[in-house]
Structure formats: structure tokens, C-alpha cells
Amino acid sequence: MPVDRLGTRDVAVRSLALVGALHRPVTLTVTDLRGGWEQHRAEVTFDCAKEGPQHHTFEGPLLREVVADAGPAFDVRRRKDRSRFLLAVTGGDGHHAVLSWAEIDADFGDAPVLLATRMDGRPLEPDGSQLVMPRDRCGARYVSSITRVWVGAAPVPPYTGG
Template identity: 50%
Template sequence: MDERIPAQPPRALIAPACARVHLAGDVEHPAALTVADLRALPQRTVQARYVCGRRGEQPHTYTGPELLEVLLAAGPRFHPVIGKDRVRFLVVVTGRDGHLAVLSWGEIDPRYSGSAVLMATSVDDRPLDTHGPQLVVPGDTAGGRYVSQITSIWTGPATTLTDI
């Protein structure tokens, strides 16, 4: 009988760590938020569906705070005098697998488009505490901007493209 101790305990015995989302960019209050932190914000529930190339249509019920609320809590540094400065801001959401999506501030701000883009803390009543939140973009018919297991969100102004 081999009594060697395995180098690592089996995955089932390892307590999963709480996933954290790092908020950074041109904000007053960078932070590392857990799903529990996100759940402390006002929650919204939406039913959304998108088409995944491998699995076909994916209808789900998502609950979580709006991305806009999370970003406003971080204090984006909009120019205090230029009212439309916020439309220069981009939002880059990155998942654990490296997949990322880019949104403009105008897509999430009710002054412009105001889509109810969520950071889901649960999907179909399954909590996402250990995996991390999921970006949900209702209305997108393709799932490309549905970022799973979010690890970071950066927001800030787009640089001026002068070489075009």
C-alpha cells in the first residue's frame, strides 16, 4: 500500500476562495469587491437570452447590481465643468479566462442609452460567490459581452486619436 501524502489535497477538499473584482482606472475609490459586496448594493433581476455558438440559445434569470451603480460608487473622475465628459469614458470588463468586453459610458448611463447592464451575483438563483460575478448585457443577441468570472473592471477616458 502506497502511503505517500499527495502534494495537494483533492480539489473537493480545498475551500474555494472568494472571488474579487478589482475596480481601477480614473476613479476616486479603487477597490477589490467580493460578490457579497456587490450584493449589498441595490439588486435588479432581469431575464435575458443570448445565442452561444456551441450551446445555442441561453435563457437565464440574472440578479445583481447595475454596472452603473458599481462604477458610480467608485467615483469616476469626470471633468467637473464639462457636462458631456462622461461620454469619453470607456469601461473594460475582464474575466478570469482573459475574455473582455468594452462598453462606452453612454451605453450604461440613462442620460444617453441607459441599458440595464448588470454585474450578476446569481444566475438562475445560483450564487456566484466563489466564481465571481458575470457581466450581463440584456438585448445583446450574441453572448460576446457576457463576461463570466469577472476579475477586473477599468474605467477611464478614451485617449484622443490624433494619428487618424
């Protein structure tokens, strides 16, 4: 069983649930993320509204690879189908960020977005993984202690006749 940082008592290990339009929804821990996919490294600098400039090195799997293994409910052969999907990533504090599948898809933006399992060499258990947006200059989409990644099609905007 997990123990706290002092090794004195049991603590809950945070997990993230991959939910929504997926053929194989799944719940994963940081340990699962570290063991199930290739780990990528990103050295990042971003501006944090509360703490100013931040410089960190993160390691973890690519978000697109983890979600792809859960089987998004789109036709992978159709780029237009893939371009309509969104991901909403929610953290333990309720903060959430939205990405488009096209941002992370290798045929579109190919952004190397990570579900970090380590920050500056420190494992992120039991707090949970962190969303890392290496191309973002501000830290608003760096979601900590991820609890949920929702995947789904964007709604069609209503036609207004213009």
C-alpha cells in the first residue's frame, strides 16, 4: 500500500479516468502511465500567474498515445472526423483545460503534450499526473493532479443563416 512522504501511513493514490467517446474507457495511475507507454522528456519554460516564470523538466507518455489506446470513437482514417474531437482534462482542484484532437494529432499540430509522471526527476505519485503543454507560453493549461480526461465530439454550432 502507498505511504505518505514520511513513510508513516497509507495515502490514496490519485488515478485518472479516461472517459467519454471511447471504445475502451480506463482508469490509470501514474505507475500505469509510466509502465504502459514510452516516456518522453520535455524541458519547458512558462509563465505562471501566481508564481512567475517556471522552468521544469517533465517526463511521461504522450497524451495522444494514451488516449489512442483507449479507442476514440472516430474513424482514424478520416482526418475531418478526427479534427472534430475535443479533450477536456480536469485536475484535482477542479481546474480544467480543453484541447482539440487536431492539436495533438501527428497529421495536424503534432504537439508533444505529455501526461507527466515525473517533474524535475521527482515521481508524481501519489499526487497524480500533470498535463504538460510544451508549446504554451503561459501555464494555464498545465493541469495538476489529473483526475479525468474526457474525449468527445465538438457540438455542431447552430446555423444562423449567415
